[in-house]
Amino acid sequence: MRDLFVEIYESIRRNKLRTVLTGFAVAWGIFMLIVLLGAGNGLINSFGQASGSFASNTIAVYPGRTSEPYDGLQSGRRITLQDQDMALTLGPSFAAYVDDITPTVGTSVTVVRGRKSASGYLEGNYPSRLDVEKIKLRYGRFINENDLKENRKVVVIPERLGENLLPEGRDVKTLMGERLKLNGIMYRVVGITASDLMSSDNLMFAPFTTVKKVYNKGNDIDDFTFSFHGLDTEEANEEFEKTYRAAINLRHRASPTDNGALWLENRFTQNLQMSKARRVLNIALWIIGLFTLLGGIVGVSNIMLITVKERTHEFGIRKAIGASPASITKLIIAESVAITAIFGYIGMIAGLAACEVLDKTLGNRTMDVMGEQIAVLIDPTVGVNVALEATLLLIIAGTIAGLTPALKAARVRPIEALRAE
């Protein structure tokens, strides 16, 4: 073993510049691979955070307009959802899948506090909405059962909207328990939601029953969301959506296949697609990284070929005094692996350092994209396992790079090698 290292050291020492130049290509390849994977992870993590704020097995149902004439009615007719649609959803036809349902009904309002005002949308909701939408409360509480039962005039407002109603510098917390005037009707603030990337800055919540009664909504509702179980594949979900859509559409005298009449937002399939997209992104990054690395490997392979050619005479001497072909092969491959491993390691360390820098500078920093705060990269780093995989990859890469030159060196007949100069 020691002899092998001495040989490799000698050989590298004799070709310093050449070795460093090729080594750089390998280092660059691994560097790019690590940085790409790190950045990719950051991107994936920020997707994850965005989509992670919804319960994963719900379907939101929104009304639309019919897109085809049916049952003697024109297309383009506006659909309004009603209590009966909820009853149908909870009814026997879908009982096998549907668990829970929360409707919303809402109206645009102007919020007034003293001389300040803001416009917003007041949504009547059920307590379960908190979990379904993964709403984050900063202060106070969400709508509760008693609010609903007693049709209380209570409201949960977003942090940002609260700030707009207060004089500069006053803590939104002081709004808790205060009364605000919403379209002339007084509501008491019972909770304040955190404003983050996915929340709306002007969406307020009140009890469903209150909104329905105060604003005279009758049977009409805006939309509803139900949770379900037992639909594990994309196909099963599609099948379910088809039957479900047909049932609701028919109740509104719309074609059962009219996709415009009803909007179904299935978070479960969205998540499925998201994780698929994540996998694809990950694979794409590996492929790009590997191709970059491949450049380095080709470089090393080339340099080893030149080395072998230059050392042909020496190998001839070695063979004449008893070197087996295997020992020559070993020599070349070991040198190739050594070069790849050393420089790959340098590249890897640099790559990990670059990921750290990314994390410190861009990590968790948000960017304003069309009025929404989007985190650019969240934790753009690679794990220990990736570093280990990369190490293994380097050894394999070095072996592959050395293989052709090594076999070439081992194959050349001693007499020909001795003649070479």
Added chain:
Amino acid sequence: MIIELKDVNKTYFGAQPLHVLKGINLSIEEGEFVSIMGASGSGKSTLLNILGILDNYDTGEYWLAGKLIKDLTEKQAADYRNRMIGFVFQSFNLIGFKTAVENVELPLFYQGVPRRKRHTMAMEFLDRLGLKDWAGHYPNEMSGGQKQRVAIARALITNPRIILADEPTGALDSKTSEEVMALLAELNREEKVTIIVVTHESGVANCTNKIVHIKDGVIGEIEENQLHNASVLGAGSIMK
């Protein structure tokens, strides 16, 4: 009989085929000191390379120490070269980036001898050849004679039964040539090593005990030369 060639033929298939060895028959006993002479291009090196299993022959038989040398794998051939045969070349063929002692050690490395042991042995051999002080020098820091003595030390270190030397004095002046030939003669006398020297210098051939002439691809005259009087210049001198 350590070496026996029966009707060995060798053709080089170059631009046009060249039949170099046309049925060589030759026997060499253990402990002989033989020279092979012949005109340039007569096939001396070709023959020696076949004897050293560095090259293949086409037809015939080559028996080395009772074993037919035919269709050996590279590994087997390497093993034979390592244990049975020591080579001395005209151009020394030392490895330039290794010191004298490292060059001498190398055959032992391929036998798997531990580092310390092979170093000690190599130093011993260099000492025997009067090169102890040059052990740490690289080949390009040594004279031709010194280099050839290092090469001989390397050939001897595995204690081979045969030494094959292709024009070992070709790159040396007459005085150094005499020293090298004296060294080979001594090895032959004291250690009973079989030595075959290819040369076209009659003075060199005269140092050996038997002179084999090769001509037109076959063995011609074989001179007994126990008295070392084959050269017109007489024994003990090599004219350059």
